[in-house]
Amino acid sequence: MPQYALSDYIQLLVSGVSIGSIYVLIALGFITIYNVTGVINLAQGEFVMLGAMLAVTLLGLGLPFIPAALVSVALVTCVGVITHRLTIQPARHAPEVSLIMITLGTAIAVRGLGLLFWGTIPYALPEFTPGAPLQIMGAVLSRQRIWIMGVALVVLIILYLFFEHTLLGKAVRACSINRGSAEVSGVDSSAMSHLSYGISAGMSAVAGIVIAPLTLVTYDMGLGLGLKGFIAAIMGGMVSAPAAVAGGLVLGVLESFTAGLLTSGIKDGVAFLALFVVLVGRTMNLSMRRRRS
Amino acid sequence: MDANTILEVQRVRHLFGGLVAVDDVSFRVYVNQCLSLIGPNGAGKTTLLNVIAGVLSPAAGQVLMEGKSLNGQPAHERARLGIGRTFQQALVFKDMSVLENVMVGCHLQGQTRLIDAALRLPRTRREEEDVYLEALRFLNFVGLGTKAEQMAANLPFGQQRLLAIARALASKPRVLLLDEPAAGLNRIEKSALVDLIRRLSDMSITTILVEHDMEVVMQLAEWIVVLDHGKRLAQGTPDDVRRNPAVIEAYLGTEVE
């Protein structure tokens, strides 16, 4: 058993939090769609991949970084809306199993298209502000990790302001609370569903762009990230945003510590074990509560 | 408890969230009796049926079958003990033929387990033929014999109701819970239904009937329990209940006749 210094733990903690921030963004994407449409969008991770890939491509075309990132996010937002229009809207009365298959099929098709356009080669996105890593209490921290946490925080604040303080945001929330009565009071629930897909896809694209400098971009990066986001979302019970934030951070730290202190190969195993435990624990909790009432 | 009591509901209470759906309700049902549960919408009738059938577990109180508490017994165990039921929305198995629906009803009589089924042993085949005939018999009993091979979903609604009853009968219940069997039926179908339910007591089946249609209730019920807002408002013979001022009050605007 090797000896670890305090700085090692800090190192693991900070990198866990930064990866966790990515999971948070993706988890919030899951929750936004789920609450408005009742669909768990298994294609969520593919939006992450598209965001990163498009940013890489636009940079390659000569666009400066900031416009490239913004255009990429805008494009992915459109892709989200189109996905909803083409795949979810026509099947909105289908049974749940069909909807699962539909989002799964979408995920595979998008991943395949990613493969077709970008091949299997990994791409790199430069760090937002290149430079020597920072030293904090003996831990070495790349600048990009700061960016990740900062951007995630900004997105969270924007999201909060949108849902709490704008009319449109309130309309979306009304749909998620009670679709029927929202419709009665003049909210176009179909438009809100489209919007929720758009917001959610855009958020995921942001996640893809900020994580890309750390991990390289591949056509199949969406699968794993999407699943991690889902785990974070489900830790928060699929409805509560603050709980999902906590879920994402806990998952990130958990992974980072397993990879750092044990071996990196089993960190995915730990994540899925966490999913399994959370899923099953959730139902036990529900049925216990039912028995008590 | 006297020997003629087959089912007893003892101070049952059920809550949905914070809302009291059934509040401290007690009554007993005697062997071969037809007892009717009536009350305005939202009085807790279906909830009470679900508690008796084991779909919901009560917050307090218990249901006794022949003196033994059913608390903690899941729905399928209660079916085994002789409690059958139909549902408000009929809930026939839509992807099956009419006959297969009733064959599912015969489930408890079957012995075939997974291994027998997979190998299709001779005794499995024999059992299958027996179940087939048994099911046909129950279909004929409710008058659907000629529809045996139609898809259940294609039956008119009234006949789906009858099918649900045949299916429940096939599980050989001693107590049958009927949840609004007459809703949505026309006059002719209703009188056929009344006839059918009358014949059940010949087969020594005790019935608990939840029904809005007072005409049907008055023709069938030997004892009536009136619920209102989850509480037992009154109970008695049809004549008692008809004259009870509290009942007339609760039904203000609807005719009790």
Add this chain to the structure above:
Amino acid sequence: MRMRVQISAIYARWRSNRNAVGIVLLALFIGTLPLWLGTPYALSTMIFIGIYSIVTIGLCLLMGFAGQISLGQSAFFALGAYGSAILSAHFDWSPWLAMVAAAIITGGIAAVIGAPIFRLRGHYLAMGTLAFGAIIHVIAVEWRTYTGGSSGLPGIPRLTLAGTPIRSDMSYYYLVWFFVLIALIIALNIVNSRFGRALRAIRDSQEAAASLGIDVSRYKLQTLVVSAIFASVAGSLYTHYMIFISPAAAELDLSIRLVLMAAVGGMASIWGAPFGTAGVMLLTLGLREIVPLVTRHGSGEYQIIAYGILLVAIMIFMPEGLIAGARKAWERSRSRDTGPVAWLWRRAQRGGQRIRVLGQRGQ
């Protein structure tokens, strides 16, 4: 009394005849196929179609009949494959014995995880099974001592017949399809029995099924075990054919491909399973030929685009599956009832006879 004999005999024959005829026809087709399509490529393709068909037949039982989604079926396939491989390669067990042991172990694991996992429904069940599959994949990669890690485990012995290893594709083809026929017969028997009716009842309404005395969770669990055993046997057949196994056998992509195969054939159609499997496999092969002609990237698994679009399209436009959907449409187009009672009834009416209805008291 004469009527009783007549109806039940007709019934029994009618129910099993259609399936028996189908089995015989399929057996004839399988038996004679190598005579006119005996290229090595076609044979090995048919072997894979057969292996995956066994999994999809089990998946149809689970998804189409018990109504429980599984995105982790490749886990059971991999458990069978690795179980067989490890026992025969590391411990020198006879491959046949290894295969049986792997099936028993896999069935046992299914029984253990089934209890917690079937507390979940819908999306959560989908993700729970997916997580199970992912965990098995991680174990296959990480438990290097026995699994060989991500580079796989070579040198697995072949299955033997009367002491001699089965080397030729032709023999293996017949062996695999023998298993497919057995799997089909077992699944059809299950579906057309008390057990299968209970499953279909559960799929339609768990509440109504329970009210008739059906122990819903027990039936779901037993079906999971059956489908796991099917997948395990298929995995063993795969591993002893390839004489090599790698974690690819446990990948999510395989689970998804299996679900797609079942969906193409029709979830609720046992007969659809082998056809759906063949359809998806042939589509894959076809695309592998066509795609490189269209795009500049020479290699890559582009067929997954088609998988995805196909899955979405089927779920939106033909949720019953291509094969089962077509059959149902055809049956619906014939307005008359089929079946022995309707047939007797019509015959009696034509002849002006009165039918004494069974089941009236004193029959």
